[in-house]
Amino acid sequence: NAGVTQTPKFQVLKTGQSMTLQCAQDMNHNSMYWYRQDPGMGLRLIYYSASEGTTDKGEVPNGYNVSRLNKREFSLRLESAAPSQTSVYFCASSEQHSNQPQHFGDGTRLSIL
């Protein structure tokens, strides 16, 4: 039972490098999300995709882009990484109804030097 799979699990980048974080879910969920989590800040929504073919900005979208490749996959791209983007990134998915909880991947730990 894979659930939500994120790759890579760890990554170190230099400032200015680009990178794509991958996320795939096998639960046939319509909605997918990208969060970042920093100490003392809780989970902050970067982008979400309510359904295949749509994407919308969350609370902290600057410096990121996303692609909903198909129903299963939702990628997050850093075009020019900055030290402020050092964080733990979580992908999540859910059914497209308010009473359905989210399921999370186990995270990508990203350090930008």
Added chain:
Amino acid sequence: RKEVEQDPGPFNVPEGATVAFNCTYSNSASQSFFWYRQDCRKEPKLLMSVYSSGNEDGRFTAQLNRASQYISLLIRDSKLSDSATYLCVVTTPGGSYIPTFGRGTSLIVHP
């Protein structure tokens, strides 16, 4: 005012104790409520949904108070393994159902 607020703690309790956390939310139109558990350096995992009439799952009881706009989580007979951060999540309708997370309450259960 943040949409979802939690006391960050830490709550430091002995094994066997009963402990309760509250979470307040600001939007009266909020529709769905959840408690998640997050272990250090791990992903959040659903602990339980919160229903209007309150609900129980083993040692865990969740309550919703719509009039005062808060939800609560009660843990009875605390175990060492209950040590974690507990996240409150509130979903408010409006085009897309976007969950809002509280910053979490840290619980430490000691022998």
